[in-house]
Amino acid sequence: MKIVIAPDSYKESLSAREVAEEIRAGFRQVFPDADYLLIPVADGGEGTVQAMIDATSGVLRTLAVSGPHGELVQASYGLAADQGLAIIEMASASGLELVPAGRRNPLVTTSAGTGELIRDALAAGARHIVIGIGGSATNDGGAGMLQALGARLTDADGRELGPGGAELARLAHLDASGLDPRLKTCRIDVACDVSNPLTGPQGASRVFGPQKGATPGMVETLDRCLARFAEVLKADLGQDVADIPGAGAAGGMGAALLGVLGASLRPGSEVVTEAVGLEQALAGADLVITGEGRIDGQTIYGKTPIGVTRVAKRLGLPVIGLAGCLAQDAGVVHEHGIDAVFSSVHKACSLEEALRDARINLRSVARNAAAAIRTGMTIAKR
Helix, strand or coil: CEEEECCCCECCCECHHHHHHHHHHHHHCCCCCCEEEECCCCCCCCCHHHHHHHHHCCEEEEEEEECCCCCEEEEEEEECCCCCEEEEEHHHHHEHHHCCHHHCCCCCCCCHHHHHHHHHHHHCCCCEEEEECCCECCCCCCHHHHHHCCCEEECCCCCECCCCHHHHHHCCEEECCCCCHHHHHCEEEEECCCCCCCCCCCCHHHHHCHHHCCCHHHHHHHHHHHHHHHHHHHHHHCCCCCCCCCCCHHHHHHHHHHHCCCCEEECHHHHHHHHCCHHHHCCCCCEEEECCCEECHHHHCCCHHHHHHHHHHHCCCCEEEEECEECHHHHHHHHHCCCEEEECCCCCCCHHHHHHCHHHHHHHHHHHHHHHHHHHHHHHHC
């Protein structure tokens, strides 16, 4: 029997790799001779780099890049073993968590560090880049990233724009001719489940600006600045990004990636499962096990268990979900292909206890799930 284990991490307790290993340990108590294939997965958010490194036997590269306020920060990204695939989390270089609450101001924060990570990945030989763009501190339309990659964003007098979303008010021209030439032969997939347009009531500034420190006045300024950015992209590059779903992701980073770098913006779990070769790995499998820290009604909206399940169901495979806990509405996942779900928390306890005992609880519930399968197999033979 071939069992493929493809879970996400259990936030704050176990990495995706550790989750997969504990599930295997539990199942081995019941099916010691099964063939187990572990494929850690993620949905483009936190933990994506580590999950994909583990799944591809890759390495973590760390370097000093420009942080959200221009100061140097240590940021990391992943390179698959063959060096052809790079996995970048924007939050590593340009993330909100890098900015203390009292300094959060999207008028001045820059995405330059993310561009520096992309540039380093290109120098390392990457020809396929997966970028997760959640958790950003910026609202600069990806301008800082583009400048770091060689584009020129200038005002009416030909002066280069400074960092931050507010500088886009001065934008008169965008010259992409100086972009790193290696980008032309590099495929870029953006792992993102946000469909917001660049501007307007559901745009980047109004929806996400406040959590990045924007006051109501800043929000209006930033929205006008991104509208200007869209006008210049259309005039200089012929790219109309204003109303493209996802252009507003990460403070307009989606617009720059789509409209200037020619990236594809796709559901995070889809990008990741494809990059790690999940469908090929499922060939000849008898069972797929997935999971995340909490399975609930939000799981069906592009989270890892559903991404894994979609691939498995294309091949007609049964899927079990193992979670740290199950919400009351977790049953909705059955309508989307997950055949059975189990919670590793087996008694009333505090969050601290659940996190502390996550490893032993997960191994226990995996063993019980395996025993239930064996019982079903016994009944089927009678």
